Each structure stands twice: as structure tokens, then as C-alpha cells.
Amino acid sequence: MMQTAQTIQDIIEKVATFTNDDAPKITRLVYQESWVQAQDYLLTLGQSLGMNVAIDEMGNGILTVKGTEEGVVTLGSHLDSVVDAGKYDGVYGIAAAIIAVKELVDSYGTPKQDMQIFLFSEEEGSRFPMNFSGSRFIIDDLPEMEQLKDGDGAFFMAERKKALDVLKAKFPVGQAQQPISFAEIHIEQGPVLERKNKQIGLVTGIVxxxxxxxxxxxxxxxxxxxxxxxxxxxxxxxxxxxxxxxxxxxxxxxxxxxxxxxxxxxxxxxxxxxxxxxxxxxxxxxxxxxxxxxxxxxxxxxxxxxxxxxxxxxxxxxxxxPSERMDTEFLTLLETICKEKKLTYEKMPSGAGHDTQIMNLVTRTALLFVPSHNGISHSPYEYTASEDLENGKEVLKELIHRLAY
Ligand SMILES: [Zn+2]
The missing domain is CATH 3.30.70.360 (Alpha-Beta Plaits)
Incomplete structure (x- = not known):
């Protein structure tokens, strides 16, 4: 039996072991064996925490805590990495979402709205010449994929089938519904928060x-x-x-x-x-x-x-x-939450793309950043302090609390 992870750091460290490279380099491209192992681990973790788990036809993991009323409050981030990546990009958003939802259920019990976590299959575009394919599947906005091949000539469709056959043998197949909101937390991938000595980035829009x-x-x-x-x-x-x-x-x-x-x-x-x-x-x-x-x-x-x-x-x-603007009411709410928790924050644009910009096409969204040490990302030197990881999760948790309870 696996041990139930207790902290964000536990989950990040565990997922970091699913890599094609030797530590500290992370290379976990969509549908590779390391990716299948990571998705398997996270879905199993969700099950052990009492969540309903499913995998969709693209390979997105879906963890759900059922509510008593209509409406799905969603959150999450991506599981794939670039080549020679660090361990926080994407995975932090997944780990923070899992811990936040677990703690909400522990503290407040059954929510009104469903709380649903997306473990997006792919965002980076690091294997096939297509990015955001996980979130684009969820909003039903995918291009033709029949001819897509990776650098070694392997076809997208065949690789996807191979990976999903393994996961479908263990987990039920499901499909995300239209959400009423989406929230993502991510490392900043830039130096602004650290330079300005701020704990939380509240993203106003994606450039x-x-x-x-x-x-x-x-x-x-x-x-x-x-x-x-x-x-x-x-x-x-x-x-x-x-x-x-x-x-x-x-x-x-x-x-x-x-x-x-x-x-x-x-x-x-x-x-x-x-x-x-x-x-x-x-x-x-x-x-x-x-x-x-x-x-x-x-x-x-x-x-x-x-x-x-x-x-x-x-x-x-x-x-x-085009640019995508995050929901202004959510931004105001997040400012209030930061003030209540006595966390310093900076309202800022995101210079990098994120799944939030895709989800923003169909629902209201919020995007949060935590500081990246020296602004480094897409590198094994990527680092965010545990305290910052926790602070970000606390803000995300309170946002979901207000939306789902
Ligand atoms: Zn990312």
C-alpha cells in the first residue's frame, strides 16, 4: 500500500521521481511511461483521500468531491513537463489543489457545489507540436490530431491509446462538465515577486x-x-x-x-x-x-x-x-483573502501561458502565483520555499471555500 501524502511537498517530491532523467532533472512528457506512473500515483492518491476519480479520453485526471447542489467549482494544473525541467511547474498547482480540497472537506464536510480537480494531461507542448491539449479537450477546442507526431516519429493517437489503456484498466473513464469557475495556482516563473518581496501574485490577465x-x-x-x-x-x-x-x-x-x-x-x-x-x-x-x-x-x-x-x-x-483577462470579482475576493491572511501580494500580468487562459474561454477564472527563487523555471534549479507553497495553497483553499460552500 502506498502511504497517503500529507503535504504539498510530499506530493511534489513523489511526482518528481516519475522522470525519464536522473534527479534533479525532470523530463515527463505526455503519455510517456513516467507520465503514466505520475497520473496513476495522483489518481490513486485521490482515491485514498475519498475523492471520486476518473480519467477522460485525453488522459486528464479528474478528482471530484460531490456537492449537494448543482454547479462544479474546478481547479488544477498540468502534469507534463518540458525537457530537463524542475519539479514545481504544473505539479505544484495539482498538489496544492489536492491538499486544499482535502483540508476543506476535513474542516467543513460536504460542499454545496462539486469541487473538481483537473490533472491536465499536457500543457507545455514539449512532445507533440500542440500545447494545452488537456484543457483544450475539456473545453472541446482541439485541432486535428490524426497526423501529429513527436520528434521520434511516434503518432499522438497511438501514444495516447497506449498510455490510456494502462490507466483505463485501473480507473473509470469520465468526462468533465461545464464548470462555474476555474482556479489555478502556479509558480511565477519570473523574478518579480521575489524582487518586490511579495508572497502572492494575483494575476490580472495573461498577456x-x-x-x-x-x-x-x-x-x-x-x-x-x-x-x-x-x-x-x-x-x-x-x-x-x-x-x-x-x-x-x-x-x-x-x-x-x-x-x-x-x-x-x-x-x-x-x-x-x-x-x-x-x-x-x-x-x-x-x-x-x-x-x-x-x-x-x-x-x-x-x-x-x-x-x-x-x-x-x-x-x-x-x-x-490575444490576451485573456482573469475575473475581476475573483481578483477583488483574492485581495480580501490575502489581507485577511496578512499575506503580501502583487497584482500582475502573466507573461507565460497557462491552462487558465484556455479555461477562461468558457468560465470565470482566477490565477495565483507564488515566488520562484531567482525567477528560474523550466530548469532543475526551479525552487519555491515550502512556506510560499503553503501560503499559496491557503489562499487557493479560501477562494474555493467561498465558491463551493
Ligand atoms: Zn506550467
Missing amino acids: AQKKFTVTVNGEANHAGTTPMSMRKDALKQALQLIGYLEEVTQTIGEPFVYTVGEMKVSPNVTNVVPRQAVFSIDIRHLDAHQLDVFEEKMHAYIQKKEAQTGMTMSVECWLNE
């Missing part, structure tokens, strides 16, 4: 995001014989544009963020003037209008430079995600 690929076409030529005035240097032109956009970013101001994370230079040889530079741009802000301002300035600059230099530059926008 709008655009991603571009910019191509600058110049002319390859001899690095020794081509005078500076006669060059069409694609890399230097790209760097000027990147520098100009940094100025635009300063003008817009925080919390706007602008990242050039990838660049390819051709022919990428020491003695040849670069013919082509291709680079990525990632911009994010809660106010989508600020992304448009940035984009307009970029296009105006490019037009001007093309005319001046005779080079061509093209911009392809390949991702355009």
Missing part, C-alpha cells in the same frame, strides 16, 4: 503575444575587396533594426517585453559579407494595442530602410494570441 520571423536580404561579397560604402550587409542591417526596436520597447515601457532569441546568418563565414539574416521576434503585453504600436513602428522603419539601402526585408507574423 497577448505575437511572434515574427524577420528576413533581411543583402548581398554576399568579398570581405577584403568590397568597400564599406558598396556593401549590402544583411547582418548589420538586421542589428540596426533590432536596436531600433529596443528603443521602441523603451518608449512603450514595462511590462512590455521584446525578445530576439534566434538568428541565422548566411553564409555565416568569416570572410564573406552576410547575404541574409533571419531572426525571431517575440513580443508580449497585456494590452494587445501595444503590440500593434510596436508592429506599426517596425513596418515604417523597414519601409524607410528598404528605400535607403536597396535591401529587402520581410516580416512574417506566425503567432498572434
Whole structure:
């Protein structure tokens, strides 16, 4: 018999043992054996705590405490990880939800509304070229998956079936219903709370995001014989544009963020003037209008430079995600709860995507953060102090208490 976990830390440590890597690295991609073991452990834990457990056709775990009236109050987070991850991302939200619901039942008994915890199968997009597939299944908003393959050529549908066959042999199959609310708690994955010495992040919204690929076409030529005035240097032109956009970013101001994370230079040889530079741009802000301002300035600059230099530059926008605002009444309620519990808090946007943004398409949502030490995430060095894990759970628990009782 397994031992019943007593604390959030117990659950996090146990789930961390389900990994393809050696500790402290966590790699638990959707439908892999380590993922099946983790989902099995959590569903078994739910059973041992007296919850109704089910697995849905996507592999989401569903833990339910039945209420006396209509309505389902939901909470949860994701079970999968990125490659070489830490142990808190996603799993903390699951562990906190399980402990919060257990403690509510211990203290107050049967709720009015059902309390339902989602152990989302996948959020990170780290195995197949699709993310948020767990929560997207629940809200019935999935793309075609027949042809989806992972990096090793394994098909999504076949891998899912293999994993679910194991779990379905042990647990009943179920299906989430339309909830009346959804709440998620997650590590911040940034440095703001720690820097500002705040205990809880109250997320106002998840940022709008655009991603571009910019191509600058110049002319390859001899690095020794081509005078500076006669060059069409694609890399230097790209760097000027990147520098100009940094100025635009300063003008817009925080919390706007602008990242050039990838660049390819051709022919990428020491003695040849670069013919082509291709680079990525990632911009994010809660106010989508600020992304448009940035984009307009970029296009105006490019037009001007093309005319001046005779080079061509093209911009392809390949991702355009709108922002999602969390429920304002829940935010006010969470502020009250933090004050009552004498916890310091910061209202802030989330620069990263979360399952909450998917659930937000169908129901009222709340998203809470706890501090990430040094702002590190997606790394084995990810760390949040036990006290912070507990504080976050207390706020989540009180929110669910007010919604479900
Ligand atoms: Zn996450």
C-alpha cells in the first residue's frame, strides 16, 4: 500500500521521481511511461483521500468531491513537463489543489457545489507540436490530431491509446462538465515577486503575444575587396533594426517585453559579407494595442530602410494570441483573502501561458502565483520555499471555500 501524502511537498517530491532523467532533472512528457506512473500515483492518491476519480479520453485526471447542489467549482494544473525541467511547474498547482480540497472537506464536510480537480494531461507542448491539449479537450477546442507526431516519429493517437489503456484498466473513464469557475495556482516563473518581496501574485490577465520571423536580404561579397560604402550587409542591417526596436520597447515601457532569441546568418563565414539574416521576434503585453504600436513602428522603419539601402526585408507574423483577462470579482475576493491572511501580494500580468487562459474561454477564472527563487523555471534549479507553497495553497483553499460552500 502506498502511504497517503500529507503535504504539498510530499506530493511534489513523489511526482518528481516519475522522470525519464536522473534527479534533479525532470523530463515527463505526455503519455510517456513516467507520465503514466505520475497520473496513476495522483489518481490513486485521490482515491485514498475519498475523492471520486476518473480519467477522460485525453488522459486528464479528474478528482471530484460531490456537492449537494448543482454547479462544479474546478481547479488544477498540468502534469507534463518540458525537457530537463524542475519539479514545481504544473505539479505544484495539482498538489496544492489536492491538499486544499482535502483540508476543506476535513474542516467543513460536504460542499454545496462539486469541487473538481483537473490533472491536465499536457500543457507545455514539449512532445507533440500542440500545447494545452488537456484543457483544450475539456473545453472541446482541439485541432486535428490524426497526423501529429513527436520528434521520434511516434503518432499522438497511438501514444495516447497506449498510455490510456494502462490507466483505463485501473480507473473509470469520465468526462468533465461545464464548470462555474476555474482556479489555478502556479509558480511565477519570473523574478518579480521575489524582487518586490511579495508572497502572492494575483494575476490580472495573461498577456497577448505575437511572434515574427524577420528576413533581411543583402548581398554576399568579398570581405577584403568590397568597400564599406558598396556593401549590402544583411547582418548589420538586421542589428540596426533590432536596436531600433529596443528603443521602441523603451518608449512603450514595462511590462512590455521584446525578445530576439534566434538568428541565422548566411553564409555565416568569416570572410564573406552576410547575404541574409533571419531572426525571431517575440513580443508580449497585456494590452494587445501595444503590440500593434510596436508592429506599426517596425513596418515604417523597414519601409524607410528598404528605400535607403536597396535591401529587402520581410516580416512574417506566425503567432498572434490575444490576451485573456482573469475575473475581476475573483481578483477583488483574492485581495480580501490575502489581507485577511496578512499575506503580501502583487497584482500582475502573466507573461507565460497557462491552462487558465484556455479555461477562461468558457468560465470565470482566477490565477495565483507564488515566488520562484531567482525567477528560474523550466530548469532543475526551479525552487519555491515550502512556506510560499503553503501560503499559496491557503489562499487557493479560501477562494474555493467561498465558491463551493
Ligand atoms: Zn506550467
